[in-house]
Amino acid sequence: MKKPIKIKPLNFSGDFKYAPAPEGTEHIQLKEKYSLFINGKFVAPSSKKYFDTINPSSEKKIASIADANAADVNLAVKAARTAYDKTWSKMPAAERGKYLYRIARIIQEKARELAVIESMDGGKPIRESRDIDVPLAAAHFFYYAGWADKLEYAFPGKKASPIGVAGQIIPWNFPLLMAAWKIAPALACGNTVVLKPAETTPLTALKLAEIFQEAELPPGVVNIITGAGATGAALVNHPGIDKIAFTGSTDVGKLIQKAIAGTDKKYTLELGGKAANIIFEDAAIDQAVEGIVNGIFFNQGHVCCAGSRLFVQEGVAKEVIRKLKDRISTLLVGDPMDKNTDIGAINSKEQLSKIKSLVNAGIKEGGECWQPDCAIPSKGYWFRPTLFMNVAQSHRIVQEEIFGPVLAIQTFRTVEEVIEKANNTPYGLSGGVWTDKGAKIFNVTGKIKAGVVWANTYNKFDPTSPFGGFKESGMGREGGLHGLMPYVKLS
Amino acid sequence: MKDAAGNIIANICRGSRKDLRESIVSNRKAQSGWSSKSAYNKGQILYRIAETLESRKAQFVDILCKQGDSVINAKKEVDTAIDVLVYYAGWCDKYIQVFSSVNPVESSHFNFSYPEPTGVVTVMAPQKQGLLGIVHLIAPMIIGGNVCTVFASEKYPMTAVDLAEVLNASDVPGGVVNIITGLQKEFIGHASSHMDVNAILFSDLDQVQRKLIQENASLNVKRVLDFSKEDMLSPYRILAAQEIKTTWHPVGN
Incomplete structure (x- = not known):
């Protein structure tokens, strides 16, 4: 019989230390105050209210963020509707795709700045925002850009057309990436968007708004409104919204499903898990x-x-x-x-x-x-x-x-x-x-x-790979071919 | 149950909430066995239902007429119901191919997505078309590996019970389709709020009923399936009660 080998616990409290390797922040451009991105412009909120977004690793304030009320939500939805009717749904699909390609490129160009801001605002390690969040966000726009003029191949036997105005509410754990997951397929399919980022992590979505300006995305195609739960509720309940896409907790997902009962709003929910x-x-x-x-x-x-x-x-x-x-x-x-x-x-x-x-x-x-x-x-x-x-x-x-x-x-x-x-x-x-x-x-x-x-792996993500839940983890898929389905009407 | 002349022609069970609960328990027990049957086998069972129905055509025409239909309409309805069953029997080993994908991910992984059944589905049968109304709702559900509790139309409960006999005679395992007769308004709340039901399906409910169902569905994020505008013959009906599963597998030595 073999003798059991005695194993000493490893000692990690010795002299071996990592030297600090901080990522610089001098290259980033942040404003002191961010207003709402409606109809292609940054506009002050009619509420006149602002809240602070803070750095969770230092508890220091980074910027003031506009708190959108129901009137602001209404303006954003109207801008999205006008853009849908007059511009985006009329544009040749290949041209829509080109805007998405351009957005993907600018995200890649600004990758370092976006990664730093993401880590400042949300607290995640720079290694993750640099290697995962930001490159995946760019890849998502790149992937769906190509779908814009190929939708006739995605749904056998059916013709796909856009739904209209999508109201999208995203969480604070992957702020930029979730914005990309929501916006890219919606735009590729010809919808326009009103997006609400989480109140603790609004900065990269607002930087994304600047990228939309730089890409000359037509005004109103994407509107970004900041605020907390009340802003989200105003968006969900707005009669001008045709589709709700929500990522967040199961509790809030259930509230949304209940709130839109009796309406014709389509919805996808990406909720909690306990894997x-x-x-x-x-x-x-x-x-x-x-x-x-x-x-x-x-x-x-x-x-x-x-x-x-x-x-x-x-x-x-x-x-x-x-x-x-x-x-x-x-x-x-x-x-x-x-x-x-x-x-x-x-x-x-x-x-x-x-x-x-x-x-x-x-x-x-x-x-x-x-x-x-x-x-x-x-x-x-x-x-x-x-x-x-x-x-x-x-x-x-x-x-x-x-x-x-x-x-x-x-x-x-x-x-x-x-x-x-x-x-x-x-x-x-x-x-x-x-x-x-x-x-x-x-x-x-x-x-x-x-x-x-x-x-034999875990937590891998890719724009071509559908993501979403069974049971109380939600419904609908984001990513891949299946991720187009929530943003089209089939006839 | 009375005929057009007002004569009593049958006594129909008035199912209760307890029947609903027991039905869901039996659905849940049957679900994994049913969905793990081979596609070929499930397809054959669906086709067998069509065959059995064909052999009892006269009986169904008769029972539909007793409940108030004309002979021409009843014949047409039974024929259509048979065609619907044959149509969906043929999808069983194909819809997964049509709706699956292999996803070319950037990292070194083999990644694929395919549909799996949503699970237990409660079905509010439409008031019109006692036979076809049930068949066109349950065929795309069970062919996709789901199991159902059907709340029969109040106008055509006898057809629903006769259909149960057909299902039983066609090798459909117990618990895959349960049929409950009674007053739909007594079930609609429970069928949509039961916590072990994954989806609720209907095709002719009014705005008030739809709202109630959608509100109750939020208790456990039920899928609400409204087939009122869906084509009767379409693989997208099957897809409506499917969940896409994606699997990642490393590629390497």
Whole structure:
């Protein structure tokens, strides 16, 4: 019999330190005050009110942002309607496409500036905004640009025509990328847009408005109005809107679905998630550990498709948890502008307190909480990467979306058991499967009730790849061929 | 149930909320078994329903006439219902090909998207066309691997019950299509608010009923499917109760 090898815990608190590698901010251009982008121009809000957008890593104000009221929403919808009737729906489709190509190019040219502003306003590590958010946003415009004059090939047996004016409401976790996901397919299909970015992260959407000006996009084709929930509600309830596209929490999604009951408004909802990330005994464990880390700590866990429920097969549970703790101990939590940072700032004070209260609930319900002993800055909103062991299906931290860097770990024995546990949630956005066996991959990915399933990888996105949920995670797809469907009428 | 002359011709069950709940439980139990049957098998079962219906054509014409239809209309309706079933039987092993895609992602992954059934669907049968009304709604649902609870038309409950016999005689597994007779207005609220129902389908409801359904649907983000303007024969009816699933798989050594 082999002697078990004694494993010493790795020591990460030694002398090895990373030198700071801050990204510069001197090249960015920000105004002190941003008004509303309506009919191709920046106009002051009729409310005359402004709110602050702050940097969550320093709690310092970055700029004043206009707070749009119902009258402003009305102006924006009217501008979008006029642009739809007079310009955009009349323009040859190939010409529409050219505007989108041009927008993609300008985003690429301004990539560095956009990445820095995204990290300042939202708290995400510059590595992520630089390598993921901004390039994907440009790629999205580039992808849908090409669809504009090819829609007749997208829907067999049907003719596609635009719907009209789309009201779009986007969240704070991927501000620029979500704007691109919404605007690019809408415009490609011939619709015009009124977009409301999240109140904590409006800056890159407003920079995008400047890009639209630079691209000479006809006035009114895209209007960007800033504000909080009341602005969003005014947009949803406006009778001039033909279609609502919403990305955000399941609670708000349900309110929207209810609010537009009885109207002919079309809608797509991309809502919350509580994804199962499943590790089988035959998985490549070191790769799986990287995948678990990327699955839950990417963007501070502010990801609707985050792999927030980890299921580990019993035989490897000890090893996976040990390696996971070692790996988490190497993560750098801190300044989003530092190129070494793995986990940036929590997006807002409100979100931080929500994460804290759910973590406290997890501890109260008997979960075993583990956090690395890492330093976090004194100013700003921060939360250490957190693991929960000894949790049950009924625990709140297993059932509810936390939207933070908190992972609930459970074990399982059989394939049938883990499929049942994975599907035991009202959500159905995403999932992950780690195994060396091809047949098992297709069995398990086929049985997980979720819109996106990653096998031996996690949190990958691409403009050609449809994204969206089953069950209470929403309806409709964004991205790819299927992402055109929500923006057309078929006849 | 009375005929045109006012004579009682049958007693019809008046289903209750409890029947609805039990029906949904049996739907849910049947769903994964039904959707995992091969497309070829499901297609054959749909075709078998058409065959059985054809062999009982006279019975259906008779029962439709008893409930007030003319012979010409009843014959036409039964023929159309058979054609609709044959049409959808043929889609079973094709709609997935038509609506799927392989997505050329930038990274080194094999990425593909295909439709999967939404799940349990409640169906408010239209008041017109006791046979065809049910058939043109359920055929595109079950061919796509969904399971249904149908709330029969109040005008044609006997046709609905006879159709249940046809389904039973055609190898449709238990729980795939449940049919409940009774007063639709007693069901509409529960059928749209039940938390284990994934979608609700109708084709002839008024504005007030539609609003109620849409409001209730928001409780668990139900898909609300209104086929009043959809072509009767269209694969897009199948797609309406499908969820697109995308799978990422690494490419490497």
